[in-house]
Amino acid sequence: MAMSLGPLSLVFMLSLIVIPPTLAQNERYRHFLTQHFDANPRGRNDRYCETIMSQRDLTSPCKDVNTFIHGNSNNIKAVCGNNGSPYGGNLRKSNSFFQVTTCTHIGRSPRRPCRYRASAGFRHIVIGCQSGWPVHFDETFIRA
Template sequence: MAGWALCMALLLAALAGAEGESRYEKFLRQHVDYPRTPSLAAHRYCETMLARRRVTAPGRPCKPSNTFVHAPAEDLVAACTQTPDATGFHSTSVPMDLTACRLRGGDTRPPCAYRARQVQHHVRVACLNGLPVHLAGTHAPAA
């Protein structure tokens, strides 16, 4: 019984912390893994990281896709100093190492199974007060 109470207390504390985070902090939690977490098997990276970072959770639908950037947060903040494109998004000046996670199959209910793909792309972000707050997409370097 004490173990259950401790588990519930930790869960409530985690949820309270998630609600109190800024949009930039949420962006970092959901999208930045630098340096890349090395100990994970490649085929389990997405499932493990999305659960560890509280992007997916029991009782919530699976997120269709998520991208982890394996570069320092400062490099993404620097993107906010770039001139925005016609849609208002800012792109990183250089390609970055990424892991793109895509939901496998059509079922959006847990357990969530993802396919991981390693790429080097530019990252497009929405910025607020000079900080990235939304990963709007990625694009391959120009040939």
């Protein structure tokens, strides 16, 4: 007697194909948030940069420049949708300003302890999106 694949088996087989890209996508988004998102910063000065860069494990070696976006993560995600405009390739520029803190390495050595200078302000952000999710922050200067 021949066995046929039942509907449950078919769903399981399809899930093996669909789930891995979804998990990878979520992992890239979580990595983006770890590197570039801080909802409620304490301070926004040099000490803030030195502390958060160390907490987020961005100091082995000392990262040259890193920007943290403050506020609501849903607003950042919306840049990949209706709150963003195409900006070349898969990049999108936010239609609104975001509060940001840019941490710039000022030490001479790439080894710890890492010293950072903070630059706080408001600006449009440019992010790379994949399947509607932020996965890359573009540190470059925004063209007019």
